[in-house]
Amino acid sequence: MQSLKAKPSPSFFKSFKLNTGPYLWCLPALLLVAVTAFYPIIYSFYLSLTNYRFGTVDIRIVGLDNYVKAFTTGDYIEALRITLAFISVSVLIELFFGLGAALLLNSIVKGTRIVKALITLPITITPLAAGLMWKWIFEPEVGIANYVLTLFGFSKQMWLGIPALAFWAIVFTDIWRQTPFVIIVLLAGLSAIPSTLYEAAVIDGAGSWISFRHITLPYLRPAIFVVLLSLTATAFKVFDTVYILTHGGPASATEVLSFLIYRTGFKFSQLAYASALSYLMLIISLIISVVYLVIIYPREHL
Amino acid sequence: MGQEPKKVGRRSFLNYAIAIIATGVIVGVATYFAVPKGEVTVTAPGTTITKTVTTTVTPITTSTITIPSGVKELSLMGISAPPFDKTKPGIERFKNITGVNVIVDEATWDAYHEKIVVSLSAKKGIYDAVGIPVDWFMEFYTNNWMSPLNQFMEKDTPPLDLSDFYPVTTDSFSYGGKLYGIPWFVATMIGCYRTDLFEKAGLKPPKTWDEFVQVAQKLNNPPEVYGAPMPGKQSDHLTEEWIQLLWSFGGEFVKENKAVFNTKAGLDALQFMLDLIYKYNVTPPGFAQYSYDELATLFCEGKLAMYFGWPYTVALADDPTRSKIVGKWALFPRPGVAWGGTWAWIIPTDSNKKEAAYQLIKYLGEKETQRELALKGEVAVRKSILEDPVVQGQQPALAIMAEALRTAHAPPILAKWPEVSAAAAEELSKALLQQKSPQQALNDMEAKVNAILKG
Numbered sequence: 001m002q003s004l005k006a007k008p009s010p011s012f013f014k015s016f017k018l019n020t021g022p023y024l025w026c027l028p029a030l031l032l033v034a035v036t037a038f039y040p041i042i043y044s045f046y047l048s049l050t051n052y053r054f055g056t057v058d059i060r061i062v063g064l065d066n067y068v069k070a071f072t073t074g075d076y077i078e079a080l081r082i083t084l085a086f087i088s089v090s091v092l093i094e095l096f097f098g099l100g101a102a103l104l105l106n107s108i109v110k111g112t113r114i115v116k117a118l119i120t121l122p123i124t125i126t127p128l129a130a131g132l133m134w135k136w137i138f139e140p141e142v143g144i145a146n147y148v149l150t151l152f153g154f155s156k157q158m159w160l161g162i163p164a165l166a167f168w169a170i171v172f173t174d175i176w177r178q179t180p181f182v183i184i185v186l187l188a189g190l191s192a193i194p195s196t197l198y199e200a201a202v203i204d205g206a207g208s209w210i211s212f213r214h215i216t217l218p219y220l221r222p223a224i225f226v227v228l229l230s231l232t233a234t235a236f237k238v239f240d241t242v243y244i245l246t247h248g249g250p251a252s253a254t255e256v257l258s259f260l261i262y263r264t265g266f267k268f269s270q271l272a273y274a275s276a277l278s279y280l281m282l283i284i285s286l287i288i289s290v291v292y293l294v295i296i297y298p299r300e301h302l
Numbered sequence: 303m304g305q306e307p308k309k310v311g312r313r314s315f316l317n318y319a320i321a322i323i324a325t326g327v328i329v330g331v332a333t334y335f336a337v338p339k340g341e342v343t344v345t346a347p348g349t350t351i352t353k354t355v356t357t358t359v360t361p362i363t364t365s366t367i368t369i370p371s372g373v374k375e376l377s378l379m380g381i382s383a384p385p386f387d388k389t390k391p392g393i394e395r396f397k398n399i400t401g402v403n404v405i406v407d408e409a410t411w412d413a414y415h416e417k418i419v420v421s422l423s424a425k426k427g428i429y430d431a432v433g434i435p436v437d438w439f440m441e442f443y444t445n446n447w448m449s450p451l452n453q454f455m456e457k458d459t460p461p462l463d464l465s466d467f468y469p470v471t472t473d474s475f476s477y478g479g480k481l482y483g484i485p486w487f488v489a490t491m492i493g494c495y496r497t498d499l500f501e502k503a504g505l506k507p508p509k510t511w512d513e514f515v516q517v518a519q520k521l522n523n524p525p526e527v528y529g530a531p532m533p534g535k536q537s538d539h540l541t542e543e544w545i546q547l548l549w550s551f552g553g554e555f556v557k558e559n560k561a562v563f564n565t566k567a568g569l570d571a572l573q574f575m576l577d578l579i580y581k582y583n584v585t586p587p588g589f590a591q592y593s594y595d596e597l598a599t600l601f602c603e604g605k606l607a608m609y610f611g612w613p614y615t616v617a618l619a620d621d622p623t624r625s626k627i628v629g630k631w632a633l634f635p636r637p638g639v640a641w642g643g644t645w646a647w648i649i650p651t652d653s654n655k656k657e658a659a660y661q662l663i664k665y666l667g668e669k670e671t672q673r674e675l676a677l678k679g680e681v682a683v684r685k686s687i688l689e690d691p692v693v694q695g696q697q698p699a700l701a702i703m704a705e706a707l708r709t710a711h712a713p714p715i716l717a718k719w720p721e722v723s724a725a726a727a728e729e730l731s732k733a734l735l736q737q738k739s740p741q742q743a744l745n746d747m748e749a750k751v752n753a754i755l756k757g
Binding site for chain 2: 054055056057138139140141142156158159160161162163166246247248249250251252263266267268269270
């Protein structure tokens with residue numbers, strides 16, 4: 001048995017070979033991601049520590065100045081406040097309506113296909129086109145929203161002209177666009193729950209609330225987690241709606257983070273400052289997703 | 303979850319790989335053919351267009367164009383808007399005369415600044431000529447993105463006759479005794495009024511702001527029609543509207559890199575806007591969601607008695623598919639001082655075909671091409687063209703444009719104009735929505751603008 005300390009056994013090579021395969025196959029995709037995502041992410045971190053604007057010749061490292069600036073000028077805090085308000089309001093409403101609609105759709109027997117096809121329509125419309133459509137709907141003089149209001153005897157509203165209303169107009173547009181996605185995902189989750197559980201619950205004398213609370217919700221938890229994470233991510237980076245409907249106005253009431261960053265970087269050419277703002281945004285979104293992971297995601301999946 | 307992962311056999315693994323590669327190849331080939339490669343080249347037949355021009359007006363002979371040998375191709379960037387569309391025949395003619403291929407790239411206003419700035423920052427010589435508005439002059443100057451044209455003008459025979467250009471246009475693109483751009487066209491703020499409503503009420507278009515208020519009050523008949531426009535949306539247009547009023551009331555915006563607008567004139571200008579909204583009640587109630595663009599639609603819907611806009615927004619009102627007021631409106635010079643935003647062709651410093659590029663942009667500034675622009679309704683930059691009775695006879699609106707151009711002011715030339723404009727718009731928006739007193743808004747605006755100019 002001297003061969004123990006001799007050259008490695010053939011099985012070692014075999015396992016080595018087996019292991020490189022997947023990596024090799026992943027390599028092209030990884031390279032692509034590295035070039036298009038990792039490099040820009042790292043480079044923008046470097047940028048965030050400099051004084052770079054478009055055209056700057058002498059780029060200097062200024063340390064954390066840009067980050068300090070973000071917290072000392074009111075714009076960023078205000079944009080963060082608006083974004084967080086937007087996320088909490090829109091995500092909660094979308095989840096509430098989405099869950100309700102999914103439960104309803106799950107209980108009907110006939111025509112589900114048509115209803116499903118209809119409710120997915122908003123998802124299929126390009127965000128930009130949808131935004132332009134909503135801009136027309138919210139037009140005070142010739143828009144449909146005010147026309148409907150006047151039909152019921154209400155006075156015309158300046159949907160995008162009053163700070164508080166403009167915020168809700170953006171929320172409403174987001175609800176219109178995101179709720180179908182919630183419905184589809186939750187419906188899939190609902191259909192995966194074995195009906196035997198409900199039957200057993202009925203035999204045990206459980207009411208509909210009890211079976212919802214103890215069967216439906218626990219089983220839906222993974223689906224709800226996916227939905228919440230995705231909704232929050234989408235709401236966090238809301239841009240197109242704001243860009244088209246309000247451009248951050250009126251009185252900066254709808255200036256969300258992504259729009260502030262866009263303006264800072266591409267309108268004002270302050271790429272360094274915009275990079276710093278993006279990094280802060282990244283940190284905040286990381287915190288939110290960790291919170292989600294801890295609170296909602298089922299333990300056994302971790 | 304003790305399930306064993308399913309093993310992928312060698313054969314099916316190979317199949318997968320082949321399938322993936324095949325899909326990649328198919329998609330690659332498909333996109334290669336589906337996506338137009340690089341820039342779009344204009345294919346309008348130049349010769350026929352020359353003919354239509356020469357039949358209607360006396361032809362202007364083209365000056366001799368000398369292209370340095372070895373230059374086969376130039377690349378030019380313009381804005382996706384009517385003035386550029388009307389310049390394309392001229393570019394075609396240049397191609398025919400010189401045999402140099404001109405690759406034309408364009409972008410809409412929303413993306414225009416970004417696209418150009420990113421290209422110029424790259425310093426790869428992507429463009430040999432770029433059309434820019436005066437608003438960006440200082441930004442481009444500070445970043446050393448524009449070549450001075452004097453070096454080419456001195457060597458050139460026959461030299462370009464600059465005295466024929468309106469002073470506001472060449473002044474806008476001169477700095478330190480050097481010219482950086484050849485004026486292309488001017489975007490002057492212009493007024494539009496509803497001839498039918500004015501006739502019925504026996505009114506004439508207003509010449510002063512006092513008259514403007516009186517006329518607006520008489521014609522105000524909500525919700526059918528509103529007397530006056532108000533671009534109250536938080537956008538560049540809001541800043542532009544207020545600055546024009548500031549000039550009208552005798553004020554200045556920035557002097558020697560310092561804000562000088564927090565004066566009685568500044569306050570009067572802002573108060574005037576507030577009065578139109580809250581005292582005279584002549585603006586549409588949705589003012590805070592309109593820029594000049596949205597107001598143009600409203601004017602086309604017949605909801606406004608008067609409207610101020612740029613030549614390109616004004617043009618919409620004659621389009622029967624979009625306008626309900628075709629034939630029921632006319633132009634008038636904006637009361638007070640109007641914004642005269644010159645556009646010019648510049649040569650980026652990173653271009654390596656500057657001499658040929660100069661010949662191209664010089665040709666675009668020649669009388670022949672300028673005349674063609676004017677005959678198609680654009681505000682040309684040459685006096686001899688814009689004030690030519692033949693041109694004014696074919697385009698009566700240009701007579702009014704020429705009048706506006708004589709008193710127009712060049713916009714503030716600041717390196718950080720986009721930032722300054724946004725800061726001003728935010729404060730103005732708060733004042734118009736009565737979140738702040740006008741004086742408070744001006745104080746805050748002054749602080750912000752000074753901070754931006756200093757930083």
